[in-house]
Amino acid sequence: MLRESTQIAENEVDLSDVVGGLSDATNIPNAEALVNFAEAIVGRENDKIAKARQVLFDELGNDATVDAAATTSAFHGFVRIADAIGIPYTTAAQGKDVPEIREAAGVNNFYRVQEAN
Amino acid sequence: MSSTPFENCAYEVRQDIVETHKDAWGRIASPGTWLDGARRLAVVAEIRQARSCDFCSEIKEALSPYAVTGAHSVTGALSDAEVELIHRTVSDPGRLTEPWTAEVLDSDLTQGEFVEIVGIIAMVSVMDTCTMALGLPDTDLPDAIAGEPTRYLPPGAKVNAAWLPIVEPEDAVETDEPLYPSPKVGYIYRGLSMVPESMRNYWALANTHYLPGEYVYQFDKSIRAIKRPQMEIIAARVSALHQCAY
Numbered sequence: 001m002l003r004e005s006t007q008i009a010e011n012e013v014d015l016s017d018v019v020g021g022l023s024d025a026t027n028i029p030n031a032e033a034l035v036n037f038a039e040a041i042v043g044r045e046n047d048k049i050a051k052a053r054q055v056l057f058d059e060l061g062n063d064a065t066v067d068a069a070a071t072t073s074a075f076h077g078f079v080r081i082a083d084a085i086g087i088p089y090t091t092a093a094q095g096k097d098v099p100e101i102r103e104a105a106g107v108n109n110f111y112r113v114q115e116a117n
Numbered sequence: 118m119s120s121t122p123f124e125n126c127a128y129e130v131r132q133d134i135v136e137t138h139k140d141a142w143g144r145i146a147s148p149g150t151w152l153d154g155a156r157r158l159a160v161v162a163e164i165r166q167a168r169s170c171d172f173c174s175e176i177k178e179a180l181s182p183y184a185v186t187g188a189h190s191v192t193g194a195l196s197d198a199e200v201e202l203i204h205r206t207v208s209d210p211g212r213l214t215e216p217w218t219a220e221v222l223d224s225d226l227t228q229g230e231f232v233e234i235v236g237i238i239a240m241v242s243v244m245d246t247c248t249m250a251l252g253l254p255d256t257d258l259p260d261a262i263a264g265e266p267t268r269y270l271p272p273g274a275k276v277n278a279a280w281l282p283i284v285e286p287e288d289a290v291e292t293d294e295p296l297y298p299s300p301k302v303g304y305i306y307r308g309l310s311m312v313p314e315s316m317r318n319y320w321a322l323a324n325t326h327y328l329p330g331e332y333v334y335q336f337d338k339s340i341r342a343i344k345r346p347q348m349e350i351i352a353a354r355v356s357a358l359h360q361c362a363y
Contacts, residue, residue: 011346013346013350018353018354018356018357019357021354022350022354026350028346028347028350029344029346029347030343030347031347031350034343034347034350034351035350035351035354037250038351038354038355039354039358041246041249041250041355042355042358042359044168044249046249046252049249049250049252050252053250053251053252057128060342060343061342062128062129063129063131063342064342064343065128065251066128066129066130066131066134066251066342067131067341067342067343067348068343068347068351069247069250069251070131070134070247070325070326070327070341071326071327071341071343071348071351071352072246072250072351072355073242073243073244073246073247073250073326074243074322074323074326074327074352075327075351075352075355075356075359076242076243076246076355076359077239077240077242077243077319077322077323077326078239078305078323078327078356078361078363079210079211079355079356079359079361079363080206080207080210080235080238080239080242081235081236081239081305081308081309081319082305082308082361082363083206083210083211083213083359083361083363084202084206084210084213084218084235084238085232085235085279085280085281085283085308085309086213086215086218086279086280086281087278087279087304087305087307087308087363088278088279088304089362089363091278091303091304091363092303092304092305092362092363102362105353105357106357107357107362110211110360110361110362111182111211111212111360112211112212112213112214112360112361112362113362115214
């Protein structure tokens, strides 16, 4: 999804940033503020969330802040369905999630993939 | 806490998000397919309890999550199997395994109950995360609505691609009621299909927080205030932090 959307939008993305954290090689508008906000939410630390949310609000405004919160929240649900039901990771993105992309993104080092191999 | 979702929020929240939260809390409090309303709300309380469970923190930090010994900090309202399912799925979902799933099911939990509880975990994860992200406390739990679970088992549900049974689009029947917007939906959409009502309830929330199904593969369109690459960098990073390989 990330790869396809960035190609269409003509943004640059380094897939290793998915696991390693954002680098200068990824060039999506406001990515740093968005990723910092998402990371703070995953960490569930209210002070960090508040600071990151204010940065995002200052950069992009109310509606983008709400939609970034909503997107982050949605993926707190998706990951739990995928992992608790045991949906094969090879079926992600309608089966287009090829091993090379998993390798480039660092996903092959995840526990679930390691356990399967 | 607040009994009305997004009450006193400092941000102007999209009305469809507000409405789906209200609707979702009502559905969680109602009798489900295998659990009654009171037990479904007990699951929610246990989900919230898991976030401060010291044993879950130890598991999360451990290199070998199944080698850690101890006991979960519990509300006391649910069985050991329900507690184990809820706490690990909340705290360390990326390291759940098929043998662990089999062990939970061998305790005293049916496949239908397992899937329904996962559906509640997913819904509450979305809603509590969204309110927290916007600086709000957890929404108060509503009162349970009396009634019996429907105990509906889709005739087409079977174990195939995943660890738990799934209804493939070609196996869906009329008594399942509407399941899929398209026969090509991804496996993440099919995940809760053994309990159709849970699946519909979850996706009503997911569609407003992320994207309705018809927009997911339209990468050149954005119906939100952030662009698709911006949404997807969030999605990818959140999934990675949960060690979700899907």
